[in-house]
Amino acid sequence: MPTTQAAHSSRRLLWYLLLLAVLVTGAAAYATWRVLWQPNVAVSPYGAPYLYIRTGTGYAAVLDSLRRHELLRDLDTFEWLAEQRGYPRRVRPGRYLLDPSLGNDALLDMLLQGKQDTLAFTLDAFKYKPQLARQISKQVEADSAELRKLLNDNTFLTRRYQLDTTTVLTMFLPGSYRLFWNTSARDFLDSAAATHRRFWTPERRHRADSLQLSPTEVHVLASIVQRETAKKEDKPVIAGVYLNRLRRGMRLQADPTLLWAIGNFGVKRVLNKDKLVDSPYNTYKHKGLPPGPITSANRQSLDAVLKPAAHRYVFFCARPDGSGFSDFAETFAEHKQNARRYQHRLDSLGIKR
Template sequence: MYIKKILWAIALIGLVIFGAIAYYIYGAMFQPNTAFDDEVAYIYVPTNAGYSEIRSQLEPLLDDIDKFDALASQKKYTTNIKAGRFAISKGMNNNEIINSIRSKNLPIKIAFNNQHNLKDLAGRIGTQIEADSLSILNAMTDEAFLNINGFSNATALGMYLPNSYEFFWNTTAEGFRDKMLKEYKRFWNSDRLNKAKKLNLQPNEVIALASIVYEESKLKEEQPRVAGVYLNRLRIGMKLDADPTLKYAAYKLPQYKNTVIRRVLNIHKEIDSPYNTYKNAGLPPGLIAMPDLSAINAVLNPEKHSYFYFAVDAKRPGYHKFAKSLAQHNNNAREYHRYLSSQGINR
């Protein structure tokens, strides 16, 4: 009888211990363990991160980090960490959290536009993905990559078409660059290539001209007409005489550093630069800024007309007056310069 009591006591103790263990395991695995009020929180796991880095991000998001630690160790997550951006939904239990941050890397939307050079673009992208701006810039300007793919330092910016794109947060600098090359090639489909060919232009030349069109006019409805003017000039061998190219050339000179040119003067027309389209015939060596897709499409689908000149409309700044003759254009230009003088804009 005494032995039976001992056995029953041992059994009861065993059940209690088993129950306690089961309850702990249940709590560690299946009880909600989030401590934030939003519907979802995100963690960003760097490449080659250790568990302590992930733990420091998780601790303020969880009610009980110790239980999470125990299950993470049991499921071998602590030694099998994946880089990326991961979501934790409100009310998730530890098992669900581990499954999410181990295998559900979420993409992000990257957007950019109107960058004036590769350095600015690299800086913008570097704030949106794991790769830093310097490594992105180095990948963008890699000489071997540019040569193989038909770009130069002057045309490289044209490979990056302003839009929004989907990437994983832990994309490498080279991964970003290579995907943008694929997007560039996808953009230049047979239809666009045929349109460029009819204009006697290569894709890089289309984008170079589009950058001038975009700097001249941000109005989508006006860009095809502006493009038509420049294409008319190219067709007859007339110099482009594009003011934005003078500004671009000037800003590369020390005396114009940290200045804003609001009025193009004759002195600017004397700048010795391949980008000075008042001195040099044809297109400049590359683009002067990143054009919107609307400007690229404007060059590929220009308005057909007989205009060779345009000047800013003094009565409607932002719009332009177009002219077929130089005499008419000079009248429009004088009107605009009188307006600038009246506003105290002398340089």
Template structure:
């Protein structure tokens, strides 16, 4: 053991013993080992955590809808479809980048037991979590339903089946149930066609046939405002009669300017108790709208739609009248005309007359033009 006792000399004297003590190696200082231990434990945990977070992001939030240059895709789920059908549709049309991750999450969320039919928009930024939420909540995208003018119930039924899930048979059955129509809408099997006003509507793709009629009836009620009802009353017409007359006007011309004039002609004839003698009603009766010229033999057909035989309006519309035609009847032009016929030259406009003699001159002019076309052919 080294000793360092001081001498009595005024200066420090180092003995060989002191030198030995100074030259001896110092005992090692204990190193701090906890950073290594911490790193050895945490690093694997961080790696595993990172892998887990990446996996969760990939399954839950990573955009999984396949992009397309044609825009967002749509998934149609029919009433009664199974989850397997939905999965096959997603795979067949390659709507998802990774169908397997969607399937994995869907099964764990119980989606196969909570399937909801409809038309769903698949935006490109949707991950599985957001997509499943949309499907399970039934957040459908509506359809722009274009209702075109139609003359017969089967034509309406075909429009329905072409654009919505509902089948045409269901609609045709409902349109021919008189008691049900009267109780629910206050119309018969003929007047029910007045509920359908041509135009564009936003509907759910899986709207049922009854839901479709309900929607059209609601639009019909919105059209018939208090102002329009008062106008109909002033003409001594019911809303249904306005629809019937508007359907005739619509078949007579496509020219917006002529519609109020033609409506005025028919209203003048109704007030005087004259037969309408409307060719479109006769064509409806014989079931041929392709006839360009009505013949005398056609006027003999036995039908309540033959306005050459029967006074007043026919029992129902001959086509679905649009808003323009309806408003033309509700706001007719004021004049004394009782006759009109198509103008020569094929402009689509009409010549109007207050007397039969004037009308015959206009009709001859039009007939000569038609004959000239036949000669040229």
């Protein structure tokens, strides 16, 4: 009997030990799952959040951002695993999408490998370099001051892009871009240059050659066409007018170049005193194209210059109906009549400037 009781006690103890082992193993497995694979990104009603890591910042800044913006459910488990995987010494800058399904292990994989997503943004047309610098620095990490510095560095621009501080604005095509958020000022310029090269296909270069214009000159003329009209139908016709003037040795007499020279694109009525401004952009005084673009020309305006309408017009004037279209003329007498009708409309609206 005592032997039987001892046997029962031994079996009971064994079962207890086995149960304890199972519990310990289960607890260890749960702890491992919790640290490595349990989803740890905080759920937001606004969608998956982003973690921004600026260039030059370290691990402390990453933790601070995670803490301040409450991006993780459990920061302690992330910190522990980050230390084990050596992340504090291998921080990579960027803009990282934190999917709610990510556990610490997958999150650290993404951060250690620098797997950030690209940022889509639209480059709007601009007239002056500071406008470009502000627009870019609002969307990517590139420093506005550094970008302005590079845009005004003649040696850098000539060596890297074969452009100068005046013609560099021809390099930028308004439209959609995809970049990494931590793109530097120099990398942004390289990206814009690459987009510019892709635009200038052999066919477009051939068309420019047939017009006896360089790509830079096409950009300059397209910038004037773009400021003259927003109407797709009128762009090739206006481009044809200016090309006819260039062929005949006439001055362009383009009002938008005057507005660029005086620094006021809000003027509705160009006055004779405006035509006296001392500037190489004053196409009433100087023959040929101005030295640089007066805005960043879009693809539609560029293609209008490359595929101009064939006609004999050398004059045009805005229609008095306010439609945004223009009236065209072959002779100065016709043009004077069109201009008079437009001036009467401005008078009727009380527009003096």
